[in-house]
Amino acid sequence: MSTAPHLEASGLLLIADASLPAAALEQVVPLLTQGGVGASAVTSASTGSRGLLLFDGVLKPEHAQWLRREPPALLLATRERDGGPSMWEALLVGAVLKPSGTLLPERAEVTRHPLRRVADIHEAAKAAASAVGAAEGSRVAAGLVADVVHEIAANALLDAPVDAKGEPRYAHRRTEVREVAPEDACELVFAVEDGRMWLEVADRFGGLRPGPFARALDGWGQKVKVDASGGGAGLGLRRILEHCDTVAARVCVGRESRVVCVVDLGDARRRATQPKSLLFCSHEVRAGG
Structure with missing residues (x-):
């Protein structure tokens, strides 16, 4: 278990790395909900939850460890000016967590x-x-x-x-x-x-x-x-x-x-x-x- 600040949201263990304040986790839950991830959040960390690492988007060698977890963690960048992730990526997180279907944006002309x-x-x-x-x-x-x-x-x-x-x-x-x-x-x-x-x-x-x-x-x-x-x-x-x-x-x-x-x-x-x-x-x- 990581000692980094965390929050559980509908089976996802949200984790803020050292590049972000712990408060960033509370801010991201509504956005992930809009992306189809889930609607509830609690402050306990369940064993075996899939991790979602919220970070500033600057990849580093130490991020490799998160992909070696079981299950692997999702690495989500906070690229927006308000310090949060983008809506299009929140939607992509929701799509990736589904077992089937395209990962492309809905209604996109393909x-x-x-x-x-x-x-x-x-x-x-x-x-x-x-x-x-x-x-x-x-x-x-x-x-x-x-x-x-x-x-x-x-x-x-x-x-x-x-x-x-x-x-x-x-x-x-x-x-x-x-x-x-x-x-x-x-x-x-x-x-x-x-x-x-x-x-x-x-x-x-x-x-x-x-x-x-x-x-x-x-x-x-x-x-x-x-x-x-x-x-x-x-x-x-x-x-x-x-x-x-x-x-x-x-x-x-x-x-x-x-x-x-x-x-x-x-x-x-x-x-x-x-x-x-x-x-x-x-x-x-x-x-x-």
């Missing part, structure tokens, strides 16, 4: 790109970058969006598929694969909403784990160390986190991994130092569910 061939990834990246331009986003943002698409699409298409024994089907021969089997195909969906590009991809395997995210944070602020032990490029996840304002992953174990990345369309270049949220939520699939 564009879909089926992915089966490696060439499809490049086409999807070009389309997403063009959408940034059409929304009057910056060239910097367009480049970041294209980069993120390449990373998350390749992860879902080439790294996620496993065979009946749980062995990777394509990850260890990425450079050789041009097309995956029809049953391993997936889809990239994107939408522009309120000056941000939302990018979502899902696979049907549900094998994503918090460990790679924690390892990416272990070396945050230091030179990137590539970890290709899983077959993919360990550099990719670090790049995704650096480029995005928010990264959220919801895993239904053995059934689906769904990842959404949110990129601000402004022209700021030093994205790695800007406030970030990292939301990882795993759901166990019950028999017959």
Whole structure:
């Protein structure tokens, strides 16, 4: 149990890290309620509650420990001028905690790109970058969006598929694969909403784990160390986190991994130092569910 100030709200153990005053917890409960998290709050800390760490959004290596909890904690930035989190991220927290459904904003106008061939990834990246331009986003943002698409699409298409024994089907021969089997195909969906590009991809395997995210944070602020032990490029996840304002992953174990990345369309270049949220939520699939 953390000794940091805490508050429990409908199964979420809200925790304020050292960057925030304890009073920030009381202020965030109504916002999370609007986001669909829950309506009540008590001042006891239940064992096994899912943690939500409220912090200033400045990622540090010590934040990796929160992803190694069981269950992993959600890292929510207080990026607004009033010192609280954003409404769009509160809604995203509510969506991540649900066992199914898209993580994109409700009523957003989406564009879909089926992915089966490696060439499809490049086409999807070009389309997403063009959408940034059409929304009057910056060239910097367009480049970041294209980069993120390449990373998350390749992860879902080439790294996620496993065979009946749980062995990777394509990850260890990425450079050789041009097309995956029809049953391993997936889809990239994107939408522009309120000056941000939302990018979502899902696979049907549900094998994503918090460990790679924690390892990416272990070396945050230091030179990137590539970890290709899983077959993919360990550099990719670090790049995704650096480029995005928010990264959220919801895993239904053995059934689906769904990842959404949110990129601000402004022209700021030093994205790695800007406030970030990292939301990882795993759901166990019950028999017959």
